[in-house]
Amino acid sequence: MPLVTTTEMFKKAYNGGYAVGAFNVNNMEIVQGITEAVAEEHAPVILQVSKGARAYANHNYLVKLVEAALVCNPDMPIALHLDHGPDFETCKSCIDGGFTSVMIDGSSLPFDQNIELTKRVVEYAHDHGVVVEAELGTLAGIEDDVQVSAEDSSYTRPEEVEEFVSRTGCDSLAIAIGTSHGAYKFKPGTKPQLRFDVLHEVEQRLPGFPIVLHGASSVPQEYVKMINEHGGNMPGAIGVPEEQLREAAKSAVCKINIDSDLRLAMTGTIRQFFMEHPDKFDPREYLKPARANIKELVRHKLVNVLGCAGKA
Numbered sequence: 001m002p003l004v005t006t007t008e009m010f011k012k013a014y015n016g017g018y019a020v021g022a023f024n025v026n027n028m029e030i031v032q033g034i035t036e037a038v039a040e041e042h043a044p045v046i047l048q049v050s051k052g053a054r055a056y057a058n059h060n061y062l063v064k065l066v067e068a069a070l071v072c073n074p075d076m077p078i079a080l081h082l083d084h085g086p087d088f089e090t091c092k093s094c095i096d097g098g099f100t101s102v103m104i105d106g107s108s109l110p111f112d113q114n115i116e117l118t119k120r121v122v123e124y125a126h127d128h129g130v131v132v133e134a135e136l137g138t139l140a141g142i143e144d145d146v147q148v149s150a151e152d153s154s155y156t157r158p159e160e161v162e163e164f165v166s167r168t169g170c171d172s173l174a175i176a177i178g179t180s181h182g183a184y185k186f187k188p189g190t191k192p193q194l195r196f197d198v199l200h201e202v203e204q205r206l207p208g209f210p211i212v213l214h215g216a217s218s219v220p221q222e223y224v225k226m227i228n229e230h231g232g233n234m235p236g237a238i239g240v241p242e243e244q245l246r247e248a249a250k251s252a253v254c255k256i257n258i259d260s261d262l263r264l265a266m267t268g269t270i271r272q273f274f275m276e277h278p279d280k281f282d283p284r285e286y287l288k289p290a291r292a293n294i295k296e297l298v299r300h301k302l303v304n305v306l307g308c309a310g311k312a
């Protein structure tokens, strides 16, 4: 099976009360860790590439790595998605270069400009058989080189979503309900709580329409501890409680983005390896356990958080 779009995946996820995991990929070990778990758990998957990932690893390397995963697992439904496309040109380059889905992130623009930009990307993408995710509302945290403070972030305004979706023709919509990018999502001592009231109002206004959650890492404390116990310093790293993500996955949320958790697993594992084996210098020796831990983390998400195991 070639790379697929998210259309069928989202239809099944919406009706089945689960979400598809969208995992960011930056190198071979991350692609392998994710797709090995996905293959064993028979889950659909979205592999997503940010502007930063393209700058780091090169567009062609990432496309070929994802295609290699498909060669190894020919029956696996995999979509290749541009994460946080910053402008029309980047989206066009990914559409022309083999992606099956792109996000145009106009969330920092005024409403009408966001619509105008999104509509332009949708027209080009749909002409080329590619689907488009758009965003309304701003998340706090860091994405690529843009940092948004908690004060500058804002929840999606449900009263805007119908007009936005009908005027742009986008295929899915990312909304802001209290998640944020990175490993420091909530102030220590405060109770993390997503705005399910906003989500449910959006859901009612857009029946059958797939919603996307960004910034949905749960920041597993076992990996924060592993990092801190092996030379790292990440005090107060807190993520979204997994029960709340599980709850969201049962609603109109069809795509849940996870990147920071993979980074924590990889970094914690490598830090521990170096402390325990100061004499080792073969990258294969420390990347192997890092890849294995990414695989187990992704398996846990598929089975216990997203609910998409066995849905491929």
Ligand code: G3H
Binding pocket: 024, 050, 051, 052, 053, 083, 084, 142, 143, 144, 145, 181, 182, 259, 260
């Ligand atoms: O939302 C951003 C993703 O976590 C990608 O991060 O821009 O550092 O690749 P990146």
Ligand code: 13P
Binding pocket: 024, 083, 084, 180, 181, 182, 183, 213, 214, 215, 216, 217, 218, 257, 258, 259, 260, 261
């Ligand atoms: P996290 O930083 O919570 O993993 O979010 C990733 C994301 O939203 C990618 O677009």
Ligand code: ZN
Binding pocket: 084, 143, 181, 214, 215, 257
């Ligand atoms: Zn994001």
